[in-house]
Amino acid sequence: MKFLKFTPVLLLFAVLFTSCESVRVASDYDREANFSEYGTYAFFKPGIDKAEISDLDKKRILRAIETEMQKKGFSKSENPDLLVSIFTKTNENINIYQHGYPYWGYGWGWHPWYWGSGFNTVNRTSEGTLYIDLIDSEDKELVWQGMGTAALAREVNKKQERINEIVAKIMEKYPPGMER
Numbered sequence: 001m002k003f004l005k006f007t008p009v010l011l012l013f014a015v016l017f018t019s020c021e022s023v024r025v026a027s028d029y030d031r032e033a034n035f036s037e038y039g040t041y042a043f044f045k046p047g048i049d050k051a052e053i054s055d056l057d058k059k060r061i062l063r064a065i066e067t068e069m070q071k072k073g074f075s076k077s078e079n080p081d082l083l084v085s086i087f088t089k090t091n092e093n094i095n096i097y098q099h100g101y102p103y104w105g106y107g108w109g110w111h112p113w114y115w116g117s118g119f120n121t122v123n124r125t126s127e128g129t130l131y132i133d134l135i136d137s138e139d140k141e142l143v144w145q146g147m148g149t150a151a152l153a154r155e156v157n158k159k160q161e162r163i164n165e166i167v168a169k170i171m172e173k174y175p176p177g178m179e180r
Contacts, residue, residue, distance in 0.1 A: 023150040023166050027173035033136065033143040035175040040077035041069055044135060047085030060160050061086055064167035065132065072174065080137050087131040090152070094124050126152045132170055146170035 029035075043062060051058060065084060066076070074082075127149060134144040148170040153162035 023148050023169040025146065025148045025169050025173060027144065027146040027170070027176065029144040029176045030142070035144070038081040038134075039074060040080045041074050041082040041084050041134075042077060042080035042137075044083040044085040044133075047083075047087070047133065051086050051088050053088050057159070057163070058086075060163045061130065061167065063160075064164045065171075067164070068167055068171040072171070082143075083135040083137050085133040085135060087133065089129045091127050091129075092124060093127055096121070126154075128152045128166075130166055130170065132167070134174070144174060144176065146173050 043065075048058060048062070053061075065086075069076075069084070128151075129147060129149045132146045133142055135141065136143045148166045150162070150166050153159045
């Protein structure tokens with residue numbers, strides 16, 4: 001019987017723990033594009049320059065994209081089939097958790113070791129969205145877009161690792177129809 005009482009609590013903790021670390025991804029693409037024709041890429045500097053993040057984070061993102069493109073069999077070229085661009089957005093989420101009872105002192109539910117109205121916990125998290133655009137270099141038209149949203153790493157030594165994870169999750173969606 002105790003197992004049944006603790007199971008929902010354990011499930012709740014498991015969901016909360018995994019949801020904090022997850023990356024939510026989506027993609028969209030041109031249904032008329034022939035993705036098997038693409039084999040080379042280059043970064044689209046004008047698009048990347050517009051991304052409103054630090055140059056260090058841009059470098060981290062581009063390194064991660066480069067790694068994933070190589071894993072997919074692409075090579076970097078001066079005369080590419082695809083141009084790669086990025087766009088970013090960030091949001092700060094503020095969550096307020098109320099703990100305890102919403103009243104003061106004696107009354108229903110009084111406990112001799114409890115006095116006060118409880119306490120609140122404020123939790124701030126930064127969440128970022130990364131868009132990776134693949135543009136047909138000949139037509140200059142967007143053929144694929146991947147998007148990933150996740151909590152951002154605050155520690156400098158964990159940023160590259162988190163960015164690698166986000167980019168890898170996004171690039172799992174490329175090419176369309178070949179997702180794992």
